[in-house]
Structure formats: C-alpha cells, structure tokens
Amino acid sequence: MKNAFFLIVAIVLFSLPGCNSDRKAEPTQRPNILFAISDDQSFAHTSFAGAKFVNTPAFDRVAKEGIYFTSCMAGSPGCAPSRSTIVTGRYHWQNEQSGQHASSWMKKYIPFVDLLDANGYVTGRTGKGVSPFRYAQDKNDSLWRATDAAGITHSDMRYNENTDGDERPARFISNVNYFENFKYFMENVRGDKPFFFWYGAQEPHRAYEQDAWKRTDKKLEDVNVPGFFPDDSVVRGDMLDYAVEIEWFDLHLQRMLEYLESTGELENTIVMVTSDNGMPFPRVKANCYEYGIHVPFAVRYPKAFPGGRVVNDLLSFADLAPTILEITETGTDGMLPISGKSVLNILKSKQEGVVDASKKYVFAGRERHSSSRYLNWGYPQRAIRSHEYLLIWNMKPDRWPAGAPQRIKPGTENELLPMFGIDGNGIHHSEWAFTDIDAAPTKSFIIENWQDGYVHPWFELAHAKRPEFELFNIKDDPYNLHNLAGMPAFALVEEELKQTLISELKKSGDPRVVGPDKEVFDSYIRYSPMREFPKPR
Known part of the structure; x- marks a missing residue:
C-alpha cells in the first residue's frame, strides 16, 4: 500500500506544469501591431503636445x-x-531610386513587412502605403517590386458622396473608409494569427477645402502661428483646415482602438502612431528644418512597455524596422544592411526623460521632391539633429530651395510664365513657380504680398537661396530663424556636427559624399507629372 501511495504521488507530481522535462512550454502569444501614419503632420500639432486648435483624442x-x-x-x-526609411531601416540615400520621390521600387529593397509575413504574421494595409513609387505593372518590369512595400491593400470600403453615410467634413478628404477596411481585414483576412496592419491616412496631405473649418466650432484665435509664417487670418484659416484633416485621421484611429478593445485584442496589440513628415506649408514640408522632419510619435503596449511616460531619447525612422523585427522575433535575412538600431530597450524601460544616453544624434535628408527645377534637379540636403542643435547641409546652395521662381509655359519651348507665378492681376498661380511648396492659401498670400514690408521677411525665409550650412539651437530657436553657422561662439559645436554628419554619410555610403556618381539622384526617372524650367544662368 505504501508503495502504491508513493507511485500515485509521483504520477501526480510528474503531470504538474514544470515537472515534466520533456513537456514543451506553451507558446507565448505574439503581439499584434497597428501602425498608424498620417501624411504631413508636424510634431507640435496634437492636443497632447498642447495645440489648442486641433483635437486628437486617439493619439x-x-x-x-x-x-x-x-x-x-x-x-x-x-x-x-x-x-x-521606415520599411527598410536605411537612410533614403542608401536606397537608390527606391529612396526617392516618385521613382521606382526595386525588388532588392525588401521591407520588414515581407519578413513579418514570412514569420507567421498576417499583414495588410489601408490607404497610403509606401508611396509615391512606381511598382511593377507587368512582366517587363522584372526588377521592380509588384506590390506596395507596406503590404497588400484593403481599401475597397469607400465613402460615396451621394449617400447619407458620407460623413467626411471636407471636400478633398480621401473617400477610403479606413476603419471599415481595418474591420474587414480583422474579420475576413486575419484569422487566428497575429497581425501587422498599416493604417496610412492620406490626411492632412493637400489639397484642402478652403474654409472647411468654418463648419466646425474652431476659432482663428486658437491657432498658434509658427514664427516662420506671418500672423494673418489667411494663415490661421489655412492651419484650421489642416487641423480638420488631422482630426479625420485621428477619428479613424479612435474607431480602430475602440474596435480592438471591444474584441479583447487591444491589450495584445502594439499601437504605434506617427506621421511621415511635417505640415504641407511653406518652409516646412520638403525642408529639413525642425517642423519639416520632427514628427509626432507614440507607442502603446501596457502589457510589456510601461506606460504614462514621456521619453526624450532621439528616435530615427531608421530605428523602426529593427525595433519591430526584434519585438516580433523576426530575423533580417533577405533585407539589405539596416542602419537604424532597435529601441526595444527604451520601450521596456520604466524611465522617463533620456533613457539611453548613448544615442547623441539622428540623421535625415532630402533630394528631389516635386518636379521643380531644370532637368528635374532636386535640392539635396543632409541634416544632423542632437538634443540641442540642428545642422543642415545645403549641398547645392546655388539652387532655389523651394523650386525655380519661373517656369516655362506648357506647350512652348522657351516662353516663360510670370516671375514668382504672379499674373498681371496680381494673382498667384501655384503651379507656375516654387513648386516644391504645395498649393496653399498660405503660399499664395506670402507670394502675392512679397513686396509688403511686413510679409517680405517670411517670403525670404521660404523662397530665397540659402547658405551651404545652417545651424540652429532648437531649444532657444524652435522655428529655426537664426542661423548660427559661421559664428565664432558656436564654432566648436558646428565643427563637431559637421564631422559627425560627414562620418555617418561616409559610413552609410551616401553617393553625394563618396560617389562614384555624386549626381546620380538627379538622374533617376520620375514617374509623376513633369514641369519644364529654364536652365540656370
């Protein structure tokens, strides 16, 4: 009897969790990821950041x-x-034409989304993905990627302006119903696997319906006009129309969060929210100033990332791919070498402020934006940002930063449209000049009044040629109005930033620095509409 008793106890103990050395551990539930990205939103323009003229409850x-x-x-x-940069973890200057505006996406630049897909994740997107790029249209495009680098689209659910269900608050807002497409993905595509979903709103990209804000309770006096704009009701109204579109992006994000919460999925979903670049206004978008490259970013995953924290660490878009790959325990096989570094240690920390002091700098840059200069030349810039300073290298200071001030009239060989795009009646036509700046009431107001003593300084800030180097103290000068480059008091800072920037550009193989063809970026085919401009004198 005694032996039988001990045999029963042994069997029971052996069957308990952890007592069977041959028993396989239960697989941990891998986190889902909802990646939400707006189109053209500067860091300051969320209500969390203190903007009074925009309301972003989801962010x-x-x-x-x-x-x-x-x-x-x-x-x-x-x-x-x-x-x-987001999907490859590489600086855009490392990705040839696949890092340039409106060129082609080559197969060899494999995005992290593909690797997630191969590692058991169900991936998908709605709205704007990794674009504008030209993807393969047929078998003749054998070197080009066939599908968007952000994943397979689910954008069939759309608003119809002829029905009562069209709730869009402004005329030019996309008709893609982002939330309903996400819901369709969750209920008809995802299955029981972890998911990665890219929510890419097309807002607040222009065009805007001018004065759409007047149908809301918004007020001109609530707008905080940045110091690089004249404080005028036209500018304030333009920014309120911008806010209407930010709120549309946020509304669909809010619906996605509520849906995930109602289905019990939210706590196992990492939510990342950001924007691709700054606001579509003069001297912001297509410029490496603070408001052009500094974007909102927040991550929610209380299950593993201690929340309620404000972190001041420098974060680069190049860091996102390696972070997501580490989170999902996905290797990098197949991707080209990644330049960014995972910040999972920061996400898992309980600290606020600066968590990882070893990262002192982040880098950004631009080449060609719109078709805005002779032979489609760009305006190459490289930038380095520390906690306190921003240094911009304008590599071709002889070029116009916002695009040429005069365009060849379409349909003619050399007939020029009026200077600055101002017709005989004093009306500005955005497509005639400075076309790296999106058409906007703010743009037209500044250009039409460029000779006005009050407005002229803002015209110069947005359109005039710039020195090769610009240095700003972003704490004392958040609007980047006072160039410190060349000043003896800042010589050491300037030299350190220059040397660090050049070192990183060499390390990352930037053709503008190491060659062999330093002008290669201007040679890539552009697949969006082209404009003709006179040869610079």
Whole structure:
C-alpha cells in the first residue's frame, strides 16, 4: 500500500506544469501591431503636445497610456523617401531610386513587412502605403517590386458622396473608409494569427477645402502661428483646415482602438502612431528644418512597455524596422544592411526623460521632391539633429530651395510664365513657380504680398537661396530663424556636427559624399507629372 501511495504521488507530481522535462512550454502569444501614419503632420500639432486648435483624442490616449517620444525625426521631409526609411531601416540615400520621390521600387529593397509575413504574421494595409513609387505593372518590369512595400491593400470600403453615410467634413478628404477596411481585414483576412496592419491616412496631405473649418466650432484665435509664417487670418484659416484633416485621421484611429478593445485584442496589440513628415506649408514640408522632419510619435503596449511616460531619447525612422523585427522575433535575412538600431530597450524601460544616453544624434535628408527645377534637379540636403542643435547641409546652395521662381509655359519651348507665378492681376498661380511648396492659401498670400514690408521677411525665409550650412539651437530657436553657422561662439559645436554628419554619410555610403556618381539622384526617372524650367544662368 505504501508503495502504491508513493507511485500515485509521483504520477501526480510528474503531470504538474514544470515537472515534466520533456513537456514543451506553451507558446507565448505574439503581439499584434497597428501602425498608424498620417501624411504631413508636424510634431507640435496634437492636443497632447498642447495645440489648442486641433483635437486628437486617439493619439492622446496612445501617448497618455503609452510612451510619448518628444524627439522623433522622420527620414526625410518628404513622403516617399521617409516611408522608404521606415520599411527598410536605411537612410533614403542608401536606397537608390527606391529612396526617392516618385521613382521606382526595386525588388532588392525588401521591407520588414515581407519578413513579418514570412514569420507567421498576417499583414495588410489601408490607404497610403509606401508611396509615391512606381511598382511593377507587368512582366517587363522584372526588377521592380509588384506590390506596395507596406503590404497588400484593403481599401475597397469607400465613402460615396451621394449617400447619407458620407460623413467626411471636407471636400478633398480621401473617400477610403479606413476603419471599415481595418474591420474587414480583422474579420475576413486575419484569422487566428497575429497581425501587422498599416493604417496610412492620406490626411492632412493637400489639397484642402478652403474654409472647411468654418463648419466646425474652431476659432482663428486658437491657432498658434509658427514664427516662420506671418500672423494673418489667411494663415490661421489655412492651419484650421489642416487641423480638420488631422482630426479625420485621428477619428479613424479612435474607431480602430475602440474596435480592438471591444474584441479583447487591444491589450495584445502594439499601437504605434506617427506621421511621415511635417505640415504641407511653406518652409516646412520638403525642408529639413525642425517642423519639416520632427514628427509626432507614440507607442502603446501596457502589457510589456510601461506606460504614462514621456521619453526624450532621439528616435530615427531608421530605428523602426529593427525595433519591430526584434519585438516580433523576426530575423533580417533577405533585407539589405539596416542602419537604424532597435529601441526595444527604451520601450521596456520604466524611465522617463533620456533613457539611453548613448544615442547623441539622428540623421535625415532630402533630394528631389516635386518636379521643380531644370532637368528635374532636386535640392539635396543632409541634416544632423542632437538634443540641442540642428545642422543642415545645403549641398547645392546655388539652387532655389523651394523650386525655380519661373517656369516655362506648357506647350512652348522657351516662353516663360510670370516671375514668382504672379499674373498681371496680381494673382498667384501655384503651379507656375516654387513648386516644391504645395498649393496653399498660405503660399499664395506670402507670394502675392512679397513686396509688403511686413510679409517680405517670411517670403525670404521660404523662397530665397540659402547658405551651404545652417545651424540652429532648437531649444532657444524652435522655428529655426537664426542661423548660427559661421559664428565664432558656436564654432566648436558646428565643427563637431559637421564631422559627425560627414562620418555617418561616409559610413552609410551616401553617393553625394563618396560617389562614384555624386549626381546620380538627379538622374533617376520620375514617374509623376513633369514641369519644364529654364536652365540656370
């Protein structure tokens, strides 16, 4: 009897969890990822950041319950190169034409999304992906990628302006119903596997319906006009129309969060929210100034990332791919060498402020944006950002930063349209000049009044040629109005930033620095509409 008793006890103990050395551990549930990215939104323009003229409850929730990064820098102040950096973990200048605006995406630049897909994740997207790029159209495009680098699209659910269900608050907002497409993906595509979903709103990209804000309770006096704009009701109204579109992006994110919460999925979903570059206004988008590359960024995952934190670490878009790969325990096989570094240690930390002091700098840059100069030349810039300073290298200071001030009239060989795009009646036509700046009431107001003594300084800030190097103290001068480059008091800072920037460009093989063809970026084919400009004198 005694032996039988001990035999029963042994059997029971052996069957308990942890007592069977041959028993396989239960697999841990891998986290889902919802990656939400707006199109053209500067860091300052969320209600969490203190903007009074915009209301972003979804972003605010992610930031409050998660981790808010105060210093996230986009890969570029333009959408295509910046998004290229996100999915490859590489600076856009490392990706040839696949890091340039409106060129082709080559097969060899494999995005992390593909690797997640191969590692058991179900991937998908809605709205804008990694674009604008030209993807393969048929078998003749054998070197080009066939599908968007952000994943397979689910964008069939759309608003119809002829129905009562069209709730869009402004005329030019995309008709893609982002939330319903996400819901369709969750209920018809995802199955029981972990998912990665890219929510790419097309807002607040222009065009805007002018004065759409007047149908809301917004007020001109609530707008905080940045110091690089004249304080005028036209500018304030333009920024309120911008806010309407940010709120549309946020509304669909809020619906996604509520849906995940209702289905019990939210706590196992990492939510990342950001934007690809700064606001579509003069001297911001397509410029490496603070408001052009500094974007909002927040992450929520209380299950493993201690929340309620504001973190000041420098974050680069190049860091996102390696971070997501590490989170999902996905290797990098197949991807080209990654330049960014995972920040999972920061996400898992309980600290606020600067968590990892070893990272002192982040880098950004631009080449070609729109078709805005002779032979489609760009305006190459490289930038280095520390916690306190921003240094911009304008590599071709002889070129116009916002695009040429005069365009050849379409349909003619050399007939020029009026200077600055101002017709005989004093009306500005945005497509006639400075076309690296999106058409906007703010742009037209500044150009039409460029000779006005009050407005002229802002015209110069946005359109005039710039020195080769610009240095700004971003704490004392957040609008980057006072160039410190060349000043003896800042010589040591300037030299350190220059040497660090050049070292990184050499390390990363930037053709503008190491060659062999330093002008190669201007040679890539552009697949978007072209404009003709006179040869510079």
